[in-house]
Amino acid sequence: MTTGFNNPLGTGHLAMAFVCPQEYITRFNPDEGLCQGTIFPELVSPYPTYQLLLRTAAKEAQKE
Amino acid sequence: MWIYDKKLQFPVRVSGPNPRLAKSVITQYGGPDGELAASLRYLTQRYTMPTGRSIATLTDIGTEELAHMEIVAALVYGLLVDAPISEIKAAGLDGYYADHDKALYFVSAEGVPWTAAYIQSKGDPITDLHENMAAEQKARSTYEYLINLSDDPEVTNVLRWLREREIVHFQRFGETLNHVQEYLSARKVF
Amino acid sequence: MNGFPDREQLLWRIQALSFTAVDLNLYLDTHPWDTRALADYNQISAALAQTRALYEQLYGPMLNFGMSCGGDSWRWVEEPWPWQISTRRA
Numbered sequence: 391m392t393t394g395f396n397n398p399l400g401t402g403h404l405a406m407a408f409v410c411p412q413e414y415i416t417r418f419n420p421d422e423g424l425c426q427g428t429i430f431p432e433l434v435s436p437y438p439t440y441q442l443l444l445r446t447a448a449k450e451a452q453k454e
Numbered sequence: 455m456w457i458y459d460k461k462l463q464f465p466v467r468v469s470g471p472n473p474r475l476a477k478s479v480i481t482q483y484g485g486p487d488g489e490l491a492a493s494l495r496y497l498t499q500r501y502t503m504p505t506g507r508s509i510a511t512l513t514d515i516g517t518e519e520l521a522h523m524e525i526v527a528a529l530v531y532g533l534l535v536d537a538p539i540s541e542i543k544a545a546g547l548d549g550y551y552a553d554h555d556k557a558l559y560f561v562s563a564e565g566v567p568w569t570a571a572y573i574q575s576k577g578d579p580i581t582d583l584h585e586n587m588a589a590e591q592k593a594r595s596t597y598e599y600l601i602n603l604s605d606d607p608e609v610t611n612v613l614r615w616l617r618e619r620e621i622v623h624f625q626r627f628g629e630t631l632n633h634v635q636e637y638l639s640a641r642k643v644f
Numbered sequence: 645m646n647g648f649p650d651r652e653q654l655l656w657r658i659q660a661l662s663f664t665a666v667d668l669n670l671y672l673d674t675h676p677w678d679t680r681a682l683a684d685y686n687q688i689s690a691a692l693a694q695t696r697a698l699y700e701q702l703y704g705p706m707l708n709f710g711m712s713c714g715g716d717s718w719r720w721v722e723e724p725w726p727w728q729i730s731t732r733r734a
Contacts (some may be wrong), residue, residue: 407628408632409624432457438601619681626673633674
């Protein structure tokens, strides 16, 4: 059977959700992992985005 | 059964008393998409999960949510503990203070008391896992709104951390859904 | 320098190791065949146990219900409790 954990369920499986499984390649060291909120770099999802943070910081620096 | 680990999962600091912020943050303690709801939802659903793996995931994430509930409690506690009455009144927390002083209580940002109506344990594992994935997204969104509201960078740092955990939990519930769907469809072949 | 890290630093180290173990634990629940992750988990667990033992020697038990050694006096009841540490500002 080709359906299952590592493969998309394919066109035969309508009305079913599927989440891409994570593949463990590397992890942060414990200190960095704790700061990030996960040890897996591919699961890091910052809010707001880093670009927005940079723009905001630049704007505030201009005001001073 | 559960044991208690005498530490926070992530360290919490606040810059100073801030009842106005506490009033909003408390929603992740006793509100509809908060950590108590998450924890009880997963811990009660786990009894009827169909595989050891799905039971393990629900048990472990449900347990971690209790640790997050404690972190939110530490935030609210820190933001209220040294707050003068004048600030509590200015924040519109008079009613809460009258009923609870500066104690922690399970309410939403608008003071609605927690209810089991916030959670579902439907029995059908596919249904329950979708409920859980939705819950993680709702929690993530709530943390984003709280980050938008926060004027304390120490608090914002903790909110960001809690938000990241929701994303990881969503991933694990998604993987569990894949596994349970495969397990159930394999069992239909007789 | 007395050779022991300060309390906050030691606690951070435990939080970092414990958190790594939790994230690996959740990963292993959905990837139970991953022997590399399992080896990682075991290594982290061992380091965590060592670091906890040091902290407990200095500051008393971290776990209740028989999971930590009780020591010579019942320090479990001592403050600070975790949310009290959070409100100590420099």
